[in-house]
Amino acid sequence: MAKASKGGRTAAVRLRKIEQALVDAALSVRKKAYAPYSRFKVGAALLTDDGEIFLGCNVENASYGATICAERHAVGNAVAAGKREFVQLAIATSTSPPSPPCGICRQVLGEFAPKLKILLVNPKGEVVRIRLDKLLPMAFSSQSL
Ligand SMILES: [Zn+2]
Secondary structure (H helix, E strand, O other), X not given: OEEEEEOOEEEEEOOOHHHHHHHHHHHHHHOOOEOOOOOOOOEEEEEEOOOOXXXXXOEOOOOHHHOEOHHHHXXXXXXXXXXXXXXXXXXEOOOXXXXXXXXXXXXXXXXXXXXXXXXXXXXXXXXXXXEHHHHOOOOOOHHHO
């Protein structure tokens, strides 16, 4: 049983089996993040419609703009494997409450799954459930061109 974090309060959250697998994978890959500059390690685990999980961690660079976030790393790994249908994403950070994805990642995730289900988690077991369309309302998309 995980703890939900909402406005500083915590409550129990029941995770489905696949959600727990996503959370565990995101927490695990977070440890592999390369973040010598910010020391803000992030892990992401992306579930595809056929049940595969693709991982990503942030990879920083001395030229800060060359840094890639964990979420976009996971998307790139999935797309390179021929996957484009995404069901759910777990994002692991060490913050309390767990941090949401940055704006660039929201945009990239929205390209493939505008209503993606997201779990924000941390090693303390806190979980925030949110959907991408709540994080990125009135998104710019292919329909906007
Ligand atoms: Zn990002």
